[in-house]
Amino acid sequence: MRLDRVLALVLVLACLAAAVGVWLTGAPRGEVVTGGSVTGGTPDIAVIDVYGAIGDGGAGSPFGQDGANSVALLQALRDARQDHVKAVLLRVNSPGGTAAASQAVNEAIAKLRKETKIPVVVSVGDMAASGAYYISSAADRIVANPASMVGSIGVIIHEENISSLLSRYGVSDVTIKSGAHKDLLSPFKPVNPGDRQILQALVNDTYAQFLAAVSTGRHIPLATLRPLADGRVFTGRQALALHLVDALGNYDDALALTAKLAGVKGTPATRDYTAQPFWQEFVPHLGSELMGRLGLGTQAPGFGMARVPLALWE
Amino acid sequence: MLESLYYTLFAPGSPREALPSLATGWLTWLLVAAVLALPLAGTLALGGSGTLALLLFLWATLVLAWFWAGTALTAIARHLGGQGDAEATMGAIAEASWPWILLGPLAVLGELTGPAVALHSVAHLAVALWVILLLVDRVARVQRLDRARALGALSLLVALFVLGGLLLVGIPTLVAAYWVA
Numbered sequence: 001m002r003l004d005r006v007l008a009l010v011l012v013l014a015c016l017a018a019a020v021g022v023w024l025t026g027a028p029r030g031e032v033v034t035g036g037s038v039t040g041g042t043p044d045i046a047v048i049d050v051y052g053a054i055g056d057g058g059a060g061s062p063f064g065q066d067g068a069n070s071v072a073l074l075q076a077l078r079d080a081r082q083d084h085v086k087a088v089l090l091r092v093n094s095p096g097g098t099a100a101a102s103q104a105v106n107e108a109i110a111k112l113r114k115e116t117k118i119p120v121v122v123s124v125g126d127m128a129a130s131g132a133y134y135i136s137s138a139a140d141r142i143v144a145n146p147a148s149m150v151g152s153i154g155v156i157i158h159e160e161n162i163s164s165l166l167s168r169y170g171v172s173d174v175t176i177k178s179g180a181h182k183d184l185l186s187p188f189k190p191v192n193p194g195d196r197q198i199l200q201a202l203v204n205d206t207y208a209q210f211l212a213a214v215s216t217g218r219h220i221p222l223a224t225l226r227p228l229a230d231g232r233v234f235t236g237r238q239a240l241a242l243h244l245v246d247a248l249g250n251y252d253d254a255l256a257l258t259a260k261l262a263g264v265k266g267t268p269a270t271r272d273y274t275a276q277p278f279w280q281e282f283v284p285h286l287g288s289e290l291m292g293r294l295g296l297g298t299q300a301p302g303f304g305m306a307r308v309p310l311a312l313w314e
Numbered sequence: 315m316l317e318s319l320y321y322t323l324f325a326p327g328s329p330r331e332a333l334p335s336l337a338t339g340w341l342t343w344l345l346v347a348a349v350l351a352l353p354l355a356g357t358l359a360l361g362g363s364g365t366l367a368l369l370l371f372l373w374a375t376l377v378l379a380w381f382w383a384g385t386a387l388t389a390i391a392r393h394l395g396g397q398g399d400a401e402a403t404m405g406a407i408a409e410a411s412w413p414w415i416l417l418g419p420l421a422v423l424g425e426l427t428g429p430a431v432a433l434h435s436v437a438h439l440a441v442a443l444w445v446i447l448l449l450v451d452r453v454a455r456v457q458r459l460d461r462a463r464a465l466g467a468l469s470l471l472v473a474l475f476v477l478g479g480l481l482l483v484g485i486p487t488l489v490a491a492y493w494v495a
Contacts, residue, residue, distance in 0.1 A: 007324070008316035012345060015418035019352035022421040023365065 034269040043271035044264045045255070046080030046088045048073065053312070054097025054105070054131045068094055070101035074108050076273040081112060087262035088112070088120045089255060089270070090139065096130025096312040099155055099206045106213050109138035119261040123254030124148040124245070129233055131311035133244075134210055137217035140261065142245040143254035144236035150244055153214055154231030155207040155309045157199055159185045206309040218243065315341050322412045322448065336401055339408030343380060346411060347373035349418035383407055386474060387453065391467045396457030406452035413444045 032043045054068040080088055090109075096102065109120050122128065122136040124144035129152040136142050144150050166173065166188060173188035184195050191199075211229055215222050220243060228234075228242055239245040247257065259268040318338050351372045355365035384404030391398065398406075420437050446468075454464035 002317075004320040004324075005316040008320040011323070012316075012319065012415065015349055015415040016345070017418075018422045019349040019418035022418075023352035023356040 032269050032271045034267050042269070043083065044086045044262060044268040045258050045270045046076070046083070046085040046273045047270050048076045048080070048088060048090050049272070049274040050090055050092045050094050050105075050132060050135060052094055054094055054101050054135070056098065056101045056104075068097065070104050072274065073105050077105075077108050077112055080273050081116060081118070083271075085118065085271075086264055086268075087258045088118055089258045090120065090122045090136070091125065091251065092122050092128040092132050092136055093125030094129070094132035095127060096132050096134070096152065097310065099131065099134070099210060099309045099311040102131030102134035102311050103209065103213065105135045106138045106217070109135065110217070113138070113140065119258065121254055121258040121261065123251045124150060124236065125251075127233075129312075130154065134213060134311050137214040139217070141247065141257060143247045143249045143257060144239060144245045145250055146235060146237040146248050148236040148239075149233045150236055150239040151228070151234045152231055152312075153210060153225075153229035155203045155210060155311055156231075157185070157203055157309050159187055161187050161189075161191065163188055163190050202309055206311075210311060220244075318409050319412050322409050335405055336408075339380060339404055340377070342408040342411055343376040344373055346414040346417075347376055349415050349421075352418075353421035380404060380407060383471060383475075387467060387471050388457075390470045390474075391453065391457040391459060391464070394459060394463045394467055396459050396463075396467070398457040402456040403453065406456045407449065410448035410452045411445060413441050413448065416441055 050068045050073065052068050054070060056070050077088070088109075112118055113120055119141075120139040122139040122142045124136070124142065125148065127149035128136045128142070128144065129149055133151055133153060142150075163173070173186070175183050175186065175189070177183055181195060181198055183189065184198060207229075211222065211225060214220070214229070215225050218225075228244070234242065234244060236245060236248055240248055247253070249257075255268065255270070262268070315338050318335075347369055351365065351369040355368050381404070384407055385400050387407070388396070388398065388400040388403045391403070417438075420441065423437060449468055450461050450464045453459070453467060454461045457464065457467070459467070
């Protein structure tokens with residue numbers, strides 16, 4: 001082969017290899033920002049958003065999940081750890097979500113703190129209720145605005161039962177099942193005492209786990225916590241008096257506290273570890289908006305979540 | 315194709331008898347689409363099928379734009395005294411676009427230096443300028459025009475493109491935005 005063709009081929013392969021290399025390194029995380037300007041370099045503080053209803057990544061609507069995806073949150077925590085950040089700041093604005101997803105993130109934060117000593121601070125926006133508080137309770141510090149809604153420690157399962165409506169119009173349900181409780185939460189049959197007992201046991205067990213996690217994370221004895229954990233919400237100011245949060249302030253205050261805990265002097269460099277390509281945010285949001293307008297109600301955490309215990313403030 | 319690449323990038327002034335071919339053009343745009351699509355797919359965190367779809371979409375867009383540009387440029391050049399045909403003009407455009415494949419290594423530079431460094435932007439600008447200079451030279455050659463007229467023809471082509479964009483997209487968007495507001 002002639003030299004000119006060899007050189008040209010080498011160049012083509014090199015350019016393609018470079019492009020493939022950039023593709024394989026995957027989505028860059030958010031840019032590193034210091035004091036509002038993009039500066040590049042290594043971030044001091046990882047910022048992770050917990051916005052919207054919390055659920056597991058696979059449990060959303062067909063359009064994707066419009067809310068806080070626990071799988072993505074766990075990945076963000078792993079990425080932050082891999083990047084050896086000095087601290088993690090969670091921006092939380094959520095009414096809660098599924099108990100399991102909230103628990104998963106809670107445990108990931110606890111594990112991060114235990115294994116790496118990376119301080120984790122939560123900055124509460126409008127609310128950190130129920131599952132969002134479940135997550136927040138694992139942090140070193142929680143900073144909430146005085147008017148933020150915090151708490152709602154409790155678990156709920158609900159289903160709209162239309163059996164009486166159907167029987168009024170002479171519609172009967174025919175269900176063939178392998179076990180007595182297979183149709184536990186069927187909206188087409190009245191809830192019998194046996195079913196209710198089982199469901200109550202589910203709720204109680206999930207609640208006990210939730211309570212234990214908050215007690216451990218917040219260092220509040222169970223006996224002290226239990227009266228506060230009847231599902232009610234508190235303002236940030238009330239929560240401070242009850243030691244459910246550690247300080248009052250906004251995001252900037254939380255950032256300053258995080259920098260202090262991380263030993264960062266001056267303005268800290270932050271990176272958003274939950275930044276996603278626009279289509280991964282836009283399409284699920286559009287999808288859930290569309291479904292909501294069609295009355296298919298995915299405003300609660302995603303399709304298919306209605307029958308799991310929810311740590312959700314309603 | 316390889317010969318076309320070599321002489322375009324490393325010896326652009328060398329006299330060559332063969333005019334650029336259309337077949338080269340198809341492959342040129344495929345390679346350019348690949349070096350554009352792959353880093354973009356990485357940024358968008360697309361999987362395999364998404365990346366392939368993006369690549370095909372970009373390739374189709376570039377090929378369509380190439381056809382349009384080739385025929386429009388031929389028509390404009392004819393009015394300025396040009397004597398080449400559309401096929402030769404399309405070949406010239408494709409050949410002049412070879413420097414775009416350097417966007418692959420430039421994407422690596424971008425990853426290494428980060429967005430705050432001007433070097434990345436300057437490098438992109440340099441590639442764009444190189445393409446423009448090659449376009450002027452190649453179009454002048456195939457249309458048998460002097461370089462000033464070739465540059466004029468290219469400028470008119472860009473103006474036509476912008477005008478078309480305004481008519482097809484910009485004005486309807488403004489009207490729609492007015493009505494929605």
